[in-house]
Structures are given as C-alpha cells and as structure tokens.
Amino acid sequence: MRKVTAAAQKQLGRLWHTSNIYMHPAIHEYADKLTALLPDPLKVVCLTNSGSEANDLAMLMARLYTRNFDLICFRGGYHGASPYTLGLTSVGVFKPSIANGFGCQTTMLPDVFRGPWGGSHCRDSPVQTIRKCSCSQGCCEANDQYIEQLKDTLRTCASKAVAGFIAEPIQGYNGAVQYPKRFLQEAFRLIRERGGVCIADEVQTGFGRTGSHFWGFQTHDVVPDIVTTAKGIGNGFPMAAVITTREIANILAQIFHFNTFGGNAVACVVGSAVLDVLAEDDLQKNSEEVGTYMLLEFAKLRDKFEIVGDVRGKGLMIGIEMVKSKDSRQPLPAEDVNQIGEDCKDMGVLFGMSGIYGQTFRIKPPMCITKQDVDFAVEVFQAALMRHLEKTSAK
Incomplete structure (x- = not known):
C-alpha cells in the first residue's frame, strides 16, 4: 500500500487538519469518488472517524427524519460500542450492566445454519448448509418463517410507526452469518410500510470484500436509505462515513452538526488512495x-x-x-x-x-x-x- 502511505505523507506536509466546517479540496474529491460508487439517490456523504460514530449518526438521521423512535436490529448484530449504538449491538459480552441505547428492538436472526429453520440452498454462497429442506425451486420456507418472526416483532415490540431497521448484509462479528436470499428485500418493504428507513451497515462487507459486488447490500438486490461504512474505507486509517439521500441529509439542518476530525484532509486523501488501489489492483x-x-x-x-x-x-x-x-x-x-x-x-x-x-x-x-x-x-x-x-x- 505504498500509494496510500505516500498520499498520507504528502498531505501531512501540506495541511494536516481543519474541521469540516472549512471545506478543502480533498474532502470534495473524496466525496465525489465515493458517491460515484453508490446508486441513486445515495449521493450525500457525512464523514466520521469510526463505525460507531457512523452508526450513531445514522440512528440520529433515522429518528429526526421519520420523527419516530423505535429501531429494529438483529440478535447477534454488532454495530458499535458507544452508549447510543450499544442499543443496536445484540451481543451480550459488549453490554454493560447499565442503561444504554433506548428504543432499540431486536428480532430473530435469520440464521439458516443455527436457527430453527434452514435448508440446502438458502444463501448466496458457493457453500450451502448441511441441512436439508423440501423447498421447490424459487421457494424458501426458512425465509417465510423468519419474515413471520420479523412481523411478530413489529406487532409486539415496536410502535405502529418505526424509525428504521439496521442490518449488516452479512453479519460480521457473529461469524459471517448469511440470511436467506430474499430476506432483506421483504424486510425493507415491511419497515418502509411502517414509515421507517433502512440502514445497511457496510463496515465489514463494503469496498468489494464480497467479490461479486462493491457493496454488500447489492448482493441482496436492495437499495438502502442510509449506508454506513468504516474499517476498509481507510485501510486501517481512522475514517468512516454515512452516505444517504439528500432528503434525509437535509434533516441535519434542524440542528448544528459537525465532526471535529471527520473528513480531515489526511483521512480524505487516504480514502481516495484506497479507492484508487482497489480499482488498479482489481x-x-x-x-x-x-x-x-x-x-x-x-x-x-x-x-x-x-x-x-x-x-x-x-x-x-x-x-x-x-x-x-x-x-x-x-x-x-x-x-x-x-x-x-x-x-x-x-x-x-x-x-x-x-x-x-x-x-x-x-x-x-x-x-x-x-x-x-x-x-x-x-x-x-x-x-x-x-x-x-x-x-x-x-x-
């Protein structure tokens, strides 16, 4: 990654830091490069320093935009360890014994290996589970059952209108758990029917790691309303981003929002160089x-x-x-x-x-x-x- 190192060194000698209150060429160049890799209408970028910060901001956007409170997440999901995102993180070892993350409701993880329902061709992977099923071509009984569980969560644990739903396209910390192929399509529809927005946490799946697509959500044939990313965005440099629609981003005009170090000049040239290397080295x-x-x-x-x-x-x-x-x-x-x-x-x-x-x-x-x-x-x-x-x- 000599190109990334060289870009950082050059920028350090020119301009190390200014908060994003003051625009600089590197932030514009990087925002253009990043949004060019996302489908419409995901064309507005807010830069932060970590995945936890990115998911914090996504939660805030969802609640401000919808004027609703409840957020739905999967059991076994990891979305950060800040006081806000701990509500979305549903892994016991991360949970402190104090109040945190109000308004987050978990739903059953559609895990076709360990969960109650699974089958022989549920997931988008070269390797399927050892479990057998009697599903006909194009049908997935496991998917239908897990969707019913999500409906039950919405009926019993959430208010009639929700702020949103967050999911990793492939669940990361829990061990690369994959959902039935059509699950996210149907889940997104159910959430939007209740006034919520759909958030794709691409911290681990983004930037080409899944191979067939640049973003994990694309493997499910969905377009989320908000995308969060970190880790691979800067090849280890502290950098993260929230990408959303202009309509949702405009809601931040209701408050004074900025991030002191998010979008600093060094981070932006590093992120830009990472995108170049990903493309050049295929x-x-x-x-x-x-x-x-x-x-x-x-x-x-x-x-x-x-x-x-x-x-x-x-x-x-x-x-x-x-x-x-x-x-x-x-x-x-x-x-x-x-x-x-x-x-x-x-x-x-x-x-x-x-x-x-x-x-x-x-x-x-x-x-x-x-x-x-x-x-x-x-x-x-x-x-x-x-x-x-x-x-x-x-x-």
Missing part, C-alpha cells in the same frame, strides 16, 4: 476468485471433520462454525475453539474467533491474498484440527 475480482477458492477448500474440511459444522460466506468474508457434532449443531466449547486458534497462530496463521458462543472462526484476510496463501492457511487449519482430535481422543 481487488474486488481477487476477493471473488480467491474467496470462492478458499470457501471451497474449507468446505472440504467440513466434509472431513465432524467438528466443522458450517462453512459459509461470500468473497473474502468467511465463517467456519465449530460444533460438537453435525447432528446436534451444538457449539464446540469456546476453550476448544480458542486452543485450535492458538495452534494455528503457533503455525503462522491468525484466525479471528467470534460468535455468540465463541464458536466461530471469522476469516477476513487482506483483499490482496493469493491462492498460495489460502493453501497454507487451509493446511495449518487442518493440522490444528487433527491436533485437537488427537488430544481429545487421548483423554
């Missing part, structure tokens, strides 16, 4: 090709090892869910998963570990990864699994 295509290869290689291990329950994902956003057995789908104890992860680390590969029960390896490698890197990672993971089985059989 990293979205690499995510699709290498990610599909990785998914299929890990799926071979799922077929070989009883404790590998599910392999899922799209592009270079992959989850490997560990179980006691495929029949029970009960999560492998977190201490066992951690030990497998430690063994992988000792052999030279870092795998993230997450999930509600700490049962899932979450794999989001750099988008420049090669098939040779994948082969090494798969070899290491297989060796760690074999070591684990040897230890448990010796007990």
Whole structure:
C-alpha cells in the first residue's frame, strides 16, 4: 500500500487538519469518488472517524427524519460500542450492566445454519448448509418463517410507526452469518410500510470484500436509505462515513452538526488512495476468485471433520462454525475453539474467533491474498484440527 502511505505523507506536509466546517479540496474529491460508487439517490456523504460514530449518526438521521423512535436490529448484530449504538449491538459480552441505547428492538436472526429453520440452498454462497429442506425451486420456507418472526416483532415490540431497521448484509462479528436470499428485500418493504428507513451497515462487507459486488447490500438486490461504512474505507486509517439521500441529509439542518476530525484532509486523501488501489489492483475480482477458492477448500474440511459444522460466506468474508457434532449443531466449547486458534497462530496463521458462543472462526484476510496463501492457511487449519482430535481422543 505504498500509494496510500505516500498520499498520507504528502498531505501531512501540506495541511494536516481543519474541521469540516472549512471545506478543502480533498474532502470534495473524496466525496465525489465515493458517491460515484453508490446508486441513486445515495449521493450525500457525512464523514466520521469510526463505525460507531457512523452508526450513531445514522440512528440520529433515522429518528429526526421519520420523527419516530423505535429501531429494529438483529440478535447477534454488532454495530458499535458507544452508549447510543450499544442499543443496536445484540451481543451480550459488549453490554454493560447499565442503561444504554433506548428504543432499540431486536428480532430473530435469520440464521439458516443455527436457527430453527434452514435448508440446502438458502444463501448466496458457493457453500450451502448441511441441512436439508423440501423447498421447490424459487421457494424458501426458512425465509417465510423468519419474515413471520420479523412481523411478530413489529406487532409486539415496536410502535405502529418505526424509525428504521439496521442490518449488516452479512453479519460480521457473529461469524459471517448469511440470511436467506430474499430476506432483506421483504424486510425493507415491511419497515418502509411502517414509515421507517433502512440502514445497511457496510463496515465489514463494503469496498468489494464480497467479490461479486462493491457493496454488500447489492448482493441482496436492495437499495438502502442510509449506508454506513468504516474499517476498509481507510485501510486501517481512522475514517468512516454515512452516505444517504439528500432528503434525509437535509434533516441535519434542524440542528448544528459537525465532526471535529471527520473528513480531515489526511483521512480524505487516504480514502481516495484506497479507492484508487482497489480499482488498479482489481481487488474486488481477487476477493471473488480467491474467496470462492478458499470457501471451497474449507468446505472440504467440513466434509472431513465432524467438528466443522458450517462453512459459509461470500468473497473474502468467511465463517467456519465449530460444533460438537453435525447432528446436534451444538457449539464446540469456546476453550476448544480458542486452543485450535492458538495452534494455528503457533503455525503462522491468525484466525479471528467470534460468535455468540465463541464458536466461530471469522476469516477476513487482506483483499490482496493469493491462492498460495489460502493453501497454507487451509493446511495449518487442518493440522490444528487433527491436533485437537488427537488430544481429545487421548483423554
């Protein structure tokens, strides 16, 4: 990423910081580049420093614009750890034992592996679940059941009019959980019928990581009203953004809103350079090709090892869910998963570990990864699994 480093160094020598009260060329150039990658009417950008800040602002926009309060989110979702976004984050380890995030209602996660309903061809992935179903072509009974659960949430836990609904196109921290293919289309319709706006949290899925599309929401054939992004936007530089319609953005004129460091000159040139590198190195295509290869290689291990329950994902956003057995789908104890992860680390590969029960390896490698890197990672993971089985059989 020499180009990104050089852009930051050059800007540091010219103008390090001014708040976005004062416009500068870098912020205009970056806003033009970013919005060119989004469909109409998503053409207004507000820059912040982190995903939590971006989702905070999206929540504020939704409530100001609709004049409603309730926000709907998925169980298992992670949208930030600020006092405001903790209401949207539905992972117990992040929750403090004090009041936080009022007005956020969770609904059942449409998880077609661990949830009560699933099937053989529910998700947009080269690898499907081990669960069987009797759905005819073009139908998905699991999707219908999970939509009924969302309707039940709207009938019982929310007011008649809601502020909005937020979802990651693929749930990140919870282990790359994917929903039935048509779920978000129907969910967006239900929310909009109740006066709410739809927010896509692209902090982990955006910028080509899913391979087939630049944005995760595009894989669901939907257009949200608000998009939030961070992490990949600056390749690790503290930067985030909220992109929305002009109509929704104009609601901020009701208050005096600005962000001291969001949209500073260095962040904007870094973000601009990242977009250039993504295009020049064709990293979205690499995510699709290498990610599909990785998914299929890990799926071979799922077929070989009883404790590998599910392999899922799209592009270079992959989850490997560990179980006691495929029949029970009960999560492998977190201490066992951690030990497998430690063994992988000792052999030279870092795998993230997450999930509600700490049962899932979450794999989001750099988008420049090669098939040779994948082969090494798969070899290491297989060796760690074999070591684990040897230890448990010796007990």
